[in-house]
Amino acid sequence: MIQAEQKKSLSPVWDPWDPWYTRSEKGRYELTSVEFTVTQLCNLRCEHCAVGEMLVQEEGTFLPVDRLIRRLDEVESLQTISITGGEPVLNPQVVRDMIRPLLRYARSRGLYTQINSNLTLPLSRYEDWIEDVDVLHISYNYRDAADFHRIAFEKNGRDVSPAAAEALFNRMVDNAKALSRAGVFVSAETLLSPFTAPYVAGMHRDVSEMGCRRHEVHPLYPSDFAKGMELISLDTYRNTILELLDKRDPSVWILFGTLPFYPCSDEAADRECWLRLHREKNVTVRHDPDGRNRLNINTFTGDVFVTDFGEVPSLGNVERDRLDAVFQRWLERPEAKRLHCFCPAARCTGPNILVADAYYSNWDFQQRQAGVILSSS
Numbered sequence: 001m002i003q004a005e006q007k008k009s010l011s012p013v014w015d016p017w018d019p020w021y022t023r024s025e026k027g028r029y030e031l032t033s034v035e036f037t038v039t040q041l042c043n044l045r046c047e048h049c050a051v052g053e054m055l056v057q058e059e060g061t062f063l064p065v066d067r068l069i070r071r072l073d074e075v076e077s078l079q080t081i082s083i084t085g086g087e088p089v090l091n092p093q094v095v096r097d098m099i100r101p102l103l104r105y106a107r108s109r110g111l112y113t114q115i116n117s118n119l120t121l122p123l124s125r126y127e128d129w130i131e132d133v134d135v136l137h138i139s140y141n142y143r144d145a146a147d148f149h150r151i152a153f154e155k156n157g158r159d160v161s162p163a164a165a166e167a168l169f170n171r172m173v174d175n176a177k178a179l180s181r182a183g184v185f186v187s188a189e190t191l192l193s194p195f196t197a198p199y200v201a202g203m204h205r206d207v208s209e210m211g212c213r214r215h216e217v218h219p220l221y222p223s224d225f226a227k228g229m230e231l232i233s234l235d236t237y238r239n240t241i242l243e244l245l246d247k248r249d250p251s252v253w254i255l256f257g258t259l260p261f262y263p264c265s266d267e268a269a270d271r272e273c274w275l276r277l278h279r280e281k282n283v284t285v286r287h288d289p290d291g292r293n294r295l296n297i298n299t300f301t302g303d304v305f306v307t308d309f310g311e312v313p314s315l316g317n318v319e320r321d322r323l324d325a326v327f328q329r330w331l332e333r334p335e336a337k338r339l340h341c342f343c344p345a346a347r348c349t350g351p352n353i354l355v356a357d358a359y360y361s362n363w364d365f366q367q368r369q370a371g372v373i374l375s376s377s
């Protein structure tokens with residue numbers, strides 16, 4: 001168990017959400033991260049939302065937080081807790097009776113914490129507890145307020161005026177600036193889609209101007225609301241991230257997550273891209289946490305999943321299962337075995353399930369091997 005005083009600062013060389021450390025040091029995966037879905041309410045309905053179909057207008061009753069904490073207590077290897085939704089901050093009862101106790105527990109154990117928020121609520125709703133959060137994760141997929149209006153209310157089903165959307169967009173930007181100035185580690189995520197890819201360098205500039213310490217870049221996950229959205233080609237993806245590297249603010253840490261390129265690629269350009277990403281300062285490639293070190297808990301049903309989105313059914317329930325036992329059960333499943341390849345000299349632990357199915361459905365990852373070596377490995 002980590003003690004609070006031993007907590008290292010987050011940095012490109014220490015990202016406790018990354019399963020790489022455990023896999024490379026212990027030779028196996030361990031459950032080190034638990035994510036809680038604490039609400040299914042949200043004031044937005046973003047077109048790319050990976051849990052959009054699960055959002056509701058009226059919330060059910062969540063399980064007592066003590067019962068969840070008892071399950072966390074059993075996980076000796078735990079290092080991080082993440083809180084997601086919906087919009088976790090929307091319902092004050094969720095903040096009071098679920099988020100704050102979880103954060104207090106995390107602090108007492110020296111765990112790292114992340115909360116995902118759209119940051120569109122008044123700043124006062126964040127101020128008296130956000131200091132207990134290590135990473136405030138937001139989405140940033142917009143050039144301006146007009147984009148935000150179209151994207152955030154795409155699936156709303158109700159008319160939201162451009163002026164009302166602009167007020168929310170401006171509040172998100174102002175909140176991000178204010179919290180960054182106050183020392184909060186704000187990490188903004190952009191999903192690369194046909195819409196965002198041409199503008200990602202400009203979005204990165206905005207992320208930097210908001211004072212965000214990190215910019216996360218992922219592919220669009222073809223799940224839920226986003227299921228019908230077009231994916232960008234791998235060539236476009238590669239050219240987009242290489243252009244971003246050329247134009248970036250070097251003081252902002254860029255984290256590439258669920259990257260759709262691997263060192264065993266048949267394409268020389270993809271292998272070269274992998275090498276460049278690992279050579280750049282303040283740039284990291286995060287290994288996929290879903291099912292490699294993390295489980296997700298639905299706090300209403302107690303069901304435990306390998307990810308809060310995607311189509312792998314529930315693997316257990318907190319009412320009857322220990323979390324580390326559920327994690328071991330997942331590791332034995334064919335989906336895990338299929339994608340848990342490992343090429344340490346290239347610092348690769350294989351693909352995310354959604355990304356593999358979207359881009360590499362005909363690859364047998366267990367039969368592949370890295371074609372490059374990283375000198376730092």
Ligand code: SF4
Pocket residue numbers: 262263264265341342343346348349350351365366367368369370371
């Ligand atoms: S770990 Fe898997 S995905 Fe990565 S290089 Fe090796 S075979 Fe390819």
